[in-house]
Amino acid sequence: MEKRIFWAGDSTVKQNDYTCFPQTGMGQAFGLFVKRNIRIENYAQNGRSTKSFIGEGRLAAIDKKINKGDFLFIQFGHNDEKPDEERHxxxxxxxxxxxxxxxxxxxxxxxxxxxxxxxxxRLFNEDGKTLVDNTHLEYPQAMIQIGEKLSVPVIDLCAKSKELIAEVGIEVSKEWFNHVPAGKYPNFPDGKEDNSHLRYEGAYRFCMIVAEELKQLGGIYKELLLDLDEDNENPELLKD
Incomplete structure (x- = not known):
């Protein structure tokens, strides 16, 4: 039976098209990790906070379609911290x-x-080795608190991605984010240095974190994922 994963989130999750290539959202890459009978419904949009997503009727649209046994992945924080009234x-x-x-x-x-x-x-301090603290202020902890309150699983991508970015360093991590030279991509003729949005390599790598965490949750969450120990040439990816 087909199951669906609904993504609610912002531009770091969005399904992009050719008009902003090579920018790639995590919801766009997550299909690499799930079984073929899992369909992804990506409702994420650029610049949305929990407030603007709800206010624009995007949660209502999910409400009309989501069914028993489906999954709703909820990823917000980048824009809830913005000062404007529409999003804050x-x-x-x-x-x-x-x-x-x-x-x-x-x-x-x-x-x-x-x-x-x-x-x-991806904001490094002047030493080029350590990351700026708390790039999302108190929002990650606030989300974790709600998860604990309501017994809802929380994947702490904020902490895990910080760890990984620091581990691979300033140059390798640049390849994951939308850092592009002038003249290479028609959508960014003047180039771009973007430390929030991803390219395909980054979307893939951070989706891997989500997949690893779902595997650790076990049960219905693990069942969404390809059994990479059997079906993939890289058996280390999600091994116990």
Missing amino acids: TDAFGDYQGNLEEFIAVAVKHGAHPVLITPLYR
């Missing part, structure tokens, strides 16, 4: 309340919500 929420106020709305939509349909803290920004 307080981490331990409206942000948490909005996350509860997302969770309630999944639960009422018998679907499975999963909270995912925001991807860490």
Whole structure:
């Protein structure tokens, strides 16, 4: 039986097209990790916070389609911290309340919500080795708190991605983010140095973290994933 993963999030998750290539969202790459009977429904959009996503009717659209046994992956934080009225929420106020709305939509349909803290920004200190602290302020912790309160799984992508970016360093991680030279891509004729959005390599690598965490959760979450120990030439990817 076909199951679906609904993604709710921002530009780090969005399904992109040729107009912004090579920018790639995580929801765009996640299909590499799931079984063939899993369909991905990506509702993520650039610049959205929990507040603007709900306000524009995007959660309502998910509400109309999501069914029993589906999954709702909820990844926000980048834009809730923005100061404008259309998007801003307080981490331990409206942000948490909005996350509860997302969770309630999944639960009422018998679907499975999963909270995912925001991807860490690739911002190194002057030493070129350590990362700037708290690029998402209190929002990751606020999300973790809601997960604990409502017994909803939380994948702490913020902490895991920070670890990985620091581990591989400033040059390797540059290849994962939308750092492009002038003249190479028609969408960015003047080049771009973007430490928030991903290229395909980065979307793949951070999706791997999500897949690894789902495997650790076990049960219905692990069942979404390809059995890479058998089906892939890289058996180390998700091994126990």
